[in-house]
Amino acid sequence: MSGAADMQVYFSAIAAALDGALAGGERHAATFDAEETDFVRLNQGKVRQPGSVSQRYLGLRLIDGKRHAEHRQSLTGDLAKDIATAVASLASLRAALTDAHDDPHLNLPQAVASTTTTRNGSVPPSADVVERILAAAHGTDLVGLYAAGPVYRGFADSSGQRNWHAATTFNFQWSLYHRTDKAVKAGYAGFDWDDATFAAKMHEARAHLALVAQPARALEPGKYRVYLSPSAVDEIAGLLGWGAFSARALATQQSPLSRMENGERLDPRVTIREDTANGVAPSFQAEGFARPPSIPLVEHGALVGSLVSPRTAREFAMSANGANSYESPESFSMDAGELATADAMTALDDGLMIGNLHYLNYSDRNACRITGMTRFATFRVQHGRIVAPADVLRFDDSIFRMLGTNLEALTAERELLLSSETYGCRQMSSATVPGALLREMQFTL
Amino acid sequence: MPLDSALPAIDIDADFWSLRFVDEATDSYVVRKNVALPFATSLDSGAMATVYVNGGYGYAATSDTSAGGLRRALARAREWAAVTARHAIADSRALPRPAPRGSYASPAAGSATLTRREWFDLLLAESRSVGDDPRIVDWELSVDVVRSTQRLVTSGGGDVVQRYRFLLPSASVTAHADGDTVVRTLNGYRGICQQGGEEILARFGFAGSARKIADEALELLSAPDCPSGAMDVLLAPDQMVLQIHESIGHPLELDRILGDERNFAGTSFVTADMFGSYRYGSDLLDITFDPTRGEELASYAFDDDGTRAEKTHLIRAGILMRPLGGSISQQRAGLPGVANARACSWNRPPIDRMANLNLEPGKSSFDDMVASIENGVYMQTNCSWSIDDSRNKFQFGCERGRMIRDGKLAEVVKRPNYRGISANFWRSLTHVGDASTLEVLGTPHCGKGEPSQVIRVGHASPACVFADVAVFGGDA
Numbered sequence: 001m002s003g004a005a006d007m008q009v010y011f012s013a014i015a016a017a018l019d020g021a022l023a024g025g026e027r028h029a030a031t032f033d034a035e036e037t038d039f040v041r042l043n044q045g046k047v048r049q050p051g052s053v054s055q056r057y058l059g060l061r062l063i064d065g066k067r068h069a070e071h072r073q074s075l076t077g078d079l080a081k082d083i084a085t086a087v088a089s090l091a092s093l094r095a096a097l098t099d100a101h102d103d104p105h106l107n108l109p110q111a112v113a114s115t116t117t118t119r120n121g122s123v124p125p126s127a128d129v130v131e132r133i134l135a136a137a138h139g140t141d142l143v144g145l146y147a148a149g150p151v152y153r154g155f156a157d158s159s160g161q162r163n164w165h166a167a168t169t170f171n172f173q174w175s176l177y178h179r180t181d182k183a184v185k186a187g188y189a190g191f192d193w194d195d196a197t198f199a200a201k202m203h204e205a206r207a208h209l210a211l212v213a214q215p216a217r218a219l220e221p222g223k224y225r226v227y228l229s230p231s232a233v234d235e236i237a238g239l240l241g242w243g244a245f246s247a248r249a250l251a252t253q254q255s256p257l258s259r260m261e262n263g264e265r266l267d268p269r270v271t272i273r274e275d276t277a278n279g280v281a282p283s284f285q286a287e288g289f290a291r292p293p294s295i296p297l298v299e300h301g302a303l304v305g306s307l308v309s310p311r312t313a314r315e316f317a318m319s320a321n322g323a324n325s326y327e328s329p330e331s332f333s334m335d336a337g338e339l340a341t342a343d344a345m346t347a348l349d350d351g352l353m354i355g356n357l358h359y360l361n362y363s364d365r366n367a368c369r370i371t372g373m374t375r376f377a378t379f380r381v382q383h384g385r386i387v388a389p390a391d392v393l394r395f396d397d398s399i400f401r402m403l404g405t406n407l408e409a410l411t412a413e414r415e416l417l418l419s420s421e422t423y424g425c426r427q428m429s430s431a432t433v434p435g436a437l438l439r440e441m442q443f444t445l
Numbered sequence: 446m447p448l449d450s451a452l453p454a455i456d457i458d459a460d461f462w463s464l465r466f467v468d469e470a471t472d473s474y475v476v477r478k479n480v481a482l483p484f485a486t487s488l489d490s491g492a493m494a495t496v497y498v499n500g501g502y503g504y505a506a507t508s509d510t511s512a513g514g515l516r517r518a519l520a521r522a523r524e525w526a527a528v529t530a531r532h533a534i535a536d537s538r539a540l541p542r543p544a545p546r547g548s549y550a551s552p553a554a555g556s557a558t559l560t561r562r563e564w565f566d567l568l569l570a571e572s573r574s575v576g577d578d579p580r581i582v583d584w585e586l587s588v589d590v591v592r593s594t595q596r597l598v599t600s601g602g603g604d605v606v607q608r609y610r611f612l613l614p615s616a617s618v619t620a621h622a623d624g625d626t627v628v629r630t631l632n633g634y635r636g637i638c639q640q641g642g643e644e645i646l647a648r649f650g651f652a653g654s655a656r657k658i659a660d661e662a663l664e665l666l667s668a669p670d671c672p673s674g675a676m677d678v679l680l681a682p683d684q685m686v687l688q689i690h691e692s693i694g695h696p697l698e699l700d701r702i703l704g705d706e707r708n709f710a711g712t713s714f715v716t717a718d719m720f721g722s723y724r725y726g727s728d729l730l731d732i733t734f735d736p737t738r739g740e741e742l743a744s745y746a747f748d749d750d751g752t753r754a755e756k757t758h759l760i761r762a763g764i765l766m767r768p769l770g771g772s773i774s775q776q777r778a779g780l781p782g783v784a785n786a787r788a789c790s791w792n793r794p795p796i797d798r799m800a801n802l803n804l805e806p807g808k809s810s811f812d813d814m815v816a817s818i819e820n821g822v823y824m825q826t827n828c829s830w831s832i833d834d835s836r837n838k839f840q841f842g843c844e845r846g847r848m849i850r851d852g853k854l855a856e857v858v859k860r861p862n863y864r865g866i867s868a869n870f871w872r873s874l875t876h877v878g879d880a881s882t883l884e885v886l887g888t889p890h891c892g893k894g895e896p897s898q899v900i901r902v903g904h905a906s907p908a909c910v911f912a913d914v915a916v917f918g919g920d921a
Contacts, residue, residue: 050529052522099565145896373833422897
């Protein structure tokens with residue numbers, strides 16, 4: 001069985017079988033996630049590990065009154081066998097409910113909202129793409145991962161709700177190395193592979209590699225003016241995704257942005273939203289709650305909203321807004337500013353152009369102070385011109401300074417960055433962010 | 446799933462093939478703020494096929510472990526090997542073709558566990574012991590019970606079955622007052638993670654731990670921030686594990702040294718020419734790869750490429766001896782290594798990972814180490830970690846500190862942080878705690894690889910003293 005339509009039929013058949021296997025008063029909610037992915041790992045312009053992964057998982061929740069229990073199970077793709085497995089899982093959950101406690105925070109969708117989204121891309125066979133990549137990278141020390149194929153997400157419950165989200169995509173993330181840690185990072189991801197677009201991106205990466213190949217400069221710790229590329233801003237957005245916008249974290253004073261509930265503000269030009277309408281994440285979450293097209297989180301520097309999971313909504317008397325259980329953004333969006341990206345180096349004048357950040361973490365979560373490293377293409381800029389690649393530096397600074405008192409400008413152009421994360425499965429999330437010019441940023445090591 | 450039974454007949458034109466089966470069941474119990482979350486369980490089963498042909502290497506993973514599913518996976522793996530052979534970074538004709546025979550079982554691998562009701566009752570009792578102080582704003586108790594069976598079959602007659610049982614208890618308490626929030630955990634998030642049964646709970650004092658860490662969280666609320674300055678640090682085992690993991694474990698991974706990880710996790714300041722001569726740390730530093738310690742999280746008999754696992758010194762008396770590299774990396778680098786080619790599950794290929802990476806105990810008692818410090822801080826329980834892509838410039842933070850003055854433990858401080866450079870830091874190791882200070886910890890969440898993998902690693906370490914470290918506190 002292959003193709004989005006076939007896979008949807010397969011999941012629907014399992015959901016129907018689950019409907020028929022319920023006892024009186026029981027309800028079920030089922031999730032489905034699957035993918036058929038080619039992964040080709042590259043190093044030194046050669047193939048390190050080529051392979052394919054075919055996986056499909058059923059998540060099943062059985063609800064009886066206020067009690068519920070959950071089971072996640074890999075499936076084989078043999079429909080008859082998988083239906084039997086699903087029904088047996090239901091029976092196991094029924095037994096587990098005998099030991100379960102009433103859950104005061106159980107929250108189920110009140111309305112049936114079925115959706116279907118299918119986007120089939122045009123991606124050449126992976127082996128062909130690898131040939132093109134290696135030809136384009138000839139003579140370079142290229143290292144990276146090419147991942148491609150269909151990804152499926154589904155939801156079904158005994159109320160008759162059916163949600164389906166399928167997309168065939170590719171995502172090639174690569175680096176061109178000059179030596180040791182001096183490299184250029186690049187990426188090309190989307191639905192339709194285009195040789196000309198790829199060639200342009202590789203050409204750009206090769207041009208930047210020439211800049212990286214210049215003698216590097218070791219910089220003293222201290223304060224520097226900084227231009228953060230959209231990729232660097234995305235790294236910061238990723239860290240903020242770890243609890244900053246979580247309604248539960250805010251309610252329990254654990255959010256690094258908790259101070260914003262007491263009046264602390266970011267720069268008025270900072271506006272952040274969960275923008276499902278313009279992202280690649282499904283329009284439904286794992287418990288079947290629909291996601292609104294957009295959720296304002298920060299408007300003109302003020303915290304105005306949060307991501308509320310169904311469970312948090314019940315616990316703190318809020319309204320759920322389609323958040324996942326971690327209450328982290330999946331379609332992060334930061335509004336653009338007014339600085340033309342083409343003018344960023346001139347505006348920076350004297351400082352650091354940071355292409356990428358690495359390994360961010362909270363150094364003082366309570367103060368939203370974060371630390372991390374510069375990585376890949378980071379340059380010393382003087383008089384608006386790149387004068388040398390910079391050796392890696394550690395920063396340790398507060399978001400309230402970086403995106404607050406020290407924010408000088410945001411770029412007028414934004415980049416849509418599709419997640420390349422592959423822990424467990426290929427992630428369907430994205431960030432749309434501008435670059436940021438900072439008056440100063442604190443570097444410590 | 447053919448975990449015990451004979452495999453279907455495999456007829457494939459290849460230089461070598463293997464099938465690695467994984468069948469893993471997890472039961473999860475969570476109680477948050479005296480409310481039991483729904484019981485959650487999972488069962489993940491599948492197989493990874495690997496094929497060498499014409500100098501190429503390919504893999505294919507499938508959750509269809511029927512005879513037809515396995516044959517299709519092997520055919521797909523062979524196709525990858527054949528079509529990319531001329532671009533392969535390593536000629537698979539030169540790679541080892543293991544045929545291991547043997548088995549492994551965790552302590553208590555086959556024993557019964559508590560019932561669902563008993564687990565929830567245990568966690569609820571702990572949760573209720575936290576009490577009703579309004580400054581305690583959140584708390585959570587949890588445990589994962591994991592059973593995993595893995596079988597590796599190779600074309601040359603290899604057949605290994607390894608049965609694991611893991612227990613991962615966790616406890617955390619969050620306190621808030623006057624605009625400040627602090628978190629205290631039992632040895633960090635999932636820091637307690639071992640192979641075995643419920644005896645692990647008693648080993649770490651799980652019963653009674655919630656009240657203890659709640660008291661410590663309240664104590665931290667009123668504690669001053671850690672002062673800044675250069676001073677000696679005494680690191681508890683639940684910070685040492687992170688220090689070892691990030692600034693010894695990852696830089697010694699041979700695939701990082703070979704460049705495989707440069708697009709993702711990063712490279713290493715360690716280079717191939719350093720082995721055998723480079724002074725990594727002071728004479729007191731002895732680091733071992735030790736898969737033989739039964740209760741430790743990543744003990745096993747064979748790695749996922751079929752190499753037999755043995756205890757090996759990686760750093761002896763401060764001198765770097767050998768990397769963390771499995772058989773394929775060893776072949777590529779021309780260096781000796783260890784049996785550490787590991788995959789997180791059936792759907793990811795093996796890569797060089799830490800397994801159990803331990804700092805061998807020394808001769809200093811805890812009191813001796815405290816007495817040796819004129820001005821310093823004792824740091825417990827990692828809560829923040831960051832290090833550069835060469836694994837050199839690091840900054841780590843802990844949940845709790847205690848100042849040490851004139852050889853005596855003094856007041857509690859919050860948010861103790863320190864930073865340093867791996868290449869220098871270990872040379873400032875001045876005392877290594879004796880066996881009485883050693884704890885066997887680890888993490889089930891070590892991330893790495895393209896495609897990415899989260900894997901279990903174990904770290905056993907005593908408390909240790911480092912001289913003249915850059916220490917600082919929070920940004921209140």
